[in-house]
Structure formats: structure tokens, C-alpha cells
Amino acid sequence: MWNWLITSLGVGATIILFDGNPFHPNPGALWKLAQEEKMTIFGTSAGYITAIQNAELKPGKEYDLTPLNAVLSTGSPLSVENFEYIYREVKQDLQLASISGGSDINGCFALGNPMGPVYAGELQCRGLGLKVEAFDENGKSIINRQGELVCTAPSPSMPIYFWDDPNNEKYLSAYFDVYPNVWRHGDFIEINDRGGVIIYGRSDATLKPGGVRIGTAEIYRQIEQL
Structure with a gap:
């Protein structure tokens, strides 16, 4: 994802990186960081979303995610249940975008569109x-x-x-x-x-x-x- 990070710097964004176990000291560690830093875009993976879903975490109730506009996921496809979980337990008024590409093309074959509708289980x-x-x-x-x-x-x-x-x-x-x-x-x-x-x-x-x-x-x- 380095190319995404570099281009983000090019438009004046501030990048937040996390190094360590995302479940330490508890499953809400990354959402606590999102609250503290007033994060607007949360980049993650389908595996992480499934893990916090299985842990029955409710980030939207436990943390102030008012500034959050988008959750972007990669690594593997998001299931319909993943979509339903994010909109139910994280936030309703955000863009959930699953992306698919490859290091070999340095980009995405399919991805999100902030101006388009979101359908569960689909890349936009x-x-x-x-x-x-x-x-x-x-x-x-x-x-x-x-x-x-x-x-x-x-x-x-x-x-x-x-x-x-x-x-x-x-x-x-x-x-x-x-x-x-x-x-x-x-x-x-x-x-x-x-x-x-x-x-x-x-x-x-x-x-x-x-x-x-x-x-x-x-x-x-x-x-x-x-």
C-alpha cells in the first residue's frame, strides 16, 4: 500500500501508521486511535473486519467516530456480512469500499467511488x-x-x-x-x-x-x- 500512502502525502493528507497487535491491549485499540486522532479514512483488511465482528466489537457505540468518512478494505473480498456489520456497528453514514488490484500493476482493477452507491458484497x-x-x-x-x-x-x-x-x-x-x-x-x-x-x-x-x-x-x- 506504499503507493497509496505516498500519493496521500501529495495531496496534503496526514498518514497514521500502526505497528503492533491490533487487538492489544483490547480489540478496540485501532478505534481508540481513530478517536484520538480524529481519523477520516480508516484503512484495514477483510480479515481484521471479520475478527472484530467475531469479537462482537461495537466501535460506533464505544468510540467517537464523528470525523470518519470512509473505511477502505483490501487483502481479500469483503462478505455481505462484513458490509452489514460495518454499517450496523461502526457508522451508517460512511463509505465502505473494498478494493482489488495487485502489486504487479501498482493499482486497483476494481475499487470504491465516493460519489456512487454502495451495495453489500460488491466493489463499486x-x-x-x-x-x-x-x-x-x-x-x-x-x-x-x-x-x-x-x-x-x-x-x-x-x-x-x-x-x-x-x-x-x-x-x-x-x-x-x-x-x-x-x-x-x-x-x-x-x-x-x-x-x-x-x-x-x-x-x-x-x-x-x-x-x-x-x-x-x-x-x-x-x-x-x-
């Missing part, structure tokens, strides 16, 4: 400058169905080669081995007709019993309910 929109689509097995763009996350045009921050890969063999096999001249990122997604994006997990770690795809995000969601 695709990133500017990235022609993101969902492809089926035949390389056709699809809507309202699961498909491979692809980027069908060059983007400003897309890497152009790997170090010590003179013939580009590793580079081409990593991203362009399935669809010619089309970046395949290795995630299963669904783009719906309102432009929202649902992340189902890695396409190279997907089960397909009876022809029905089950992604890692769906598996984790069931495990976390145990």
Missing part, C-alpha cells in the same frame, strides 16, 4: 485507466456471470517485463498464456449490469463440482461461520 466500480472485463472460457466478454478477470488494453502502470527474463518467457506465461495479448490476472469475478464487481477468489484455486464454480472467497465465507 472498475479502476480508471484499466479496461477490465470478465471473460468466459472462449475469450468472450460477459456480464452478470462469473468469468476470468482480464485487462484488454495496456494501462499506465502495467509492467512491461520481468527482471532477468531476457526472452519474456516468464512474463508472458504469467499473464498472457490463456488469452493472446490480453492480461489475465488469475481471479474469478462477476461484473453486473450496474457496473459493480464481485470477487470470487483465485481462478487457479477454484473447484468446479457438477460444473458449478466455487471460489476461495465462498469457501472462506462458510468456514468463518463455523
Whole structure:
């Protein structure tokens, strides 16, 4: 996330970093920090949100989060239950934005939009400058169905080669081995007709019993309910 931090400094924002166990001395440690520093944007992960949800923490009742405008999450997809928890127990009038990208593109394929509506379980929109689509097995763009996350045009921050890969063999096999001249990122997604994006997990770690795809995000969601 260093690139986000650097660009934040570029627009005059103050960055708050926390180093240590976010549950020490209690599960509310980060929210106490948010209250003390009058934090406006809280950056976190889906794993942390699930952890405080399981701990039955109620940050909105225990801390003054009046200045807080947005909660941004990355690392893995947010579940519908995560969305419901944040709006129920943290704050109703904020933007909850889940993002998905990669260090290799130094950006986000899909992310939040402070001017758009939030739907539980969805990333709000695709990133500017990235022609993101969902492809089926035949390389056709699809809507309202699961498909491979692809980027069908060059983007400003897309890497152009790997170090010590003179013939580009590793580079081409990593991203362009399935669809010619089309970046395949290795995630299963669904783009719906309102432009929202649902992340189902890695396409190279997907089960397909009876022809029905089950992604890692769906598996984790069931495990976390145990």
C-alpha cells in the first residue's frame, strides 16, 4: 500500500501508521486511535473486519467516530456480512469500499467511488485507466456471470517485463498464456449490469463440482461461520 500512502502525502493528507497487535491491549485499540486522532479514512483488511465482528466489537457505540468518512478494505473480498456489520456497528453514514488490484500493476482493477452507491458484497466500480472485463472460457466478454478477470488494453502502470527474463518467457506465461495479448490476472469475478464487481477468489484455486464454480472467497465465507 506504499503507493497509496505516498500519493496521500501529495495531496496534503496526514498518514497514521500502526505497528503492533491490533487487538492489544483490547480489540478496540485501532478505534481508540481513530478517536484520538480524529481519523477520516480508516484503512484495514477483510480479515481484521471479520475478527472484530467475531469479537462482537461495537466501535460506533464505544468510540467517537464523528470525523470518519470512509473505511477502505483490501487483502481479500469483503462478505455481505462484513458490509452489514460495518454499517450496523461502526457508522451508517460512511463509505465502505473494498478494493482489488495487485502489486504487479501498482493499482486497483476494481475499487470504491465516493460519489456512487454502495451495495453489500460488491466493489463499486472498475479502476480508471484499466479496461477490465470478465471473460468466459472462449475469450468472450460477459456480464452478470462469473468469468476470468482480464485487462484488454495496456494501462499506465502495467509492467512491461520481468527482471532477468531476457526472452519474456516468464512474463508472458504469467499473464498472457490463456488469452493472446490480453492480461489475465488469475481471479474469478462477476461484473453486473450496474457496473459493480464481485470477487470470487483465485481462478487457479477454484473447484468446479457438477460444473458449478466455487471460489476461495465462498469457501472462506462458510468456514468463518463455523
